[in-house]
Amino acid sequence: MINAGGWLGLAKTSQLGALARVEVNVPSSLDQEWATDVKKASLQLPPRIKKELRKFLSDPIKRSKRVYTYRGKQDQANKYWDIQENENDKTISYQISPENDFLTDICRVIPKEQKSQLIKYLGQLAENLPLNHIYQKMSESPRDIDQENVTDALLEAIMSRVFEEEVNE
Secondary structure, three states: OOOOOOOOOOOOOOHHHOOOOOOOOOOHHHOOOOOOOOOOOOOOOOHHHHHHHHHHHHHHHHHHHHHHHOOOOOOEOOOOEEEEEEOOOOEEEEEEOOOOHHHHHHHHHOOHHHHHHHHHHHHHHHHOOOHHHHHHHHHHOHHHOOOOOHHHHHHHHHHHHHHHHHHHO
16 A cells, blocks of 8 residues: 555655655554555554654655755855854744845945945845745746746836836826
8 A cells, every 4th residue: 555645644744855755564464453444545553553653754754855955054045145044043044145246246336325225125025035935836836937037027027117107207
């Protein structure tokens, strides 16, 4: 019998643990104890087995997580974002990287008042990162996400709005 879609309440389900697999072979002689029906379509774990199985689940789940996360401790997602992991508070936040050369160049050439506006905007952009939506879409359909043409569409939208406001003034 193959039981898909969870750990029968024995472990927390997470996206990082999705690669973990555990095989338990139960002989037909234990069908009654495991509450297995004739079709082998469902089962119920005996209480004494649940306790023992929990011990064995942590290793495959850890190995699955390692596949996704092992690349050393990553402090920077890319040249635009910094990942701030506070192990004491057990919090993670995503910040605009102040080390980005492109951002630094922009800040050098714009007037002081605009610098503070830009920095305020970037702070709000980081605070309002749609993490729940990103997580949902990455879980459901990661191949559908396309970031390749984002810059062109963004520029067109901003320029259209700026020109529209100038015409209305």
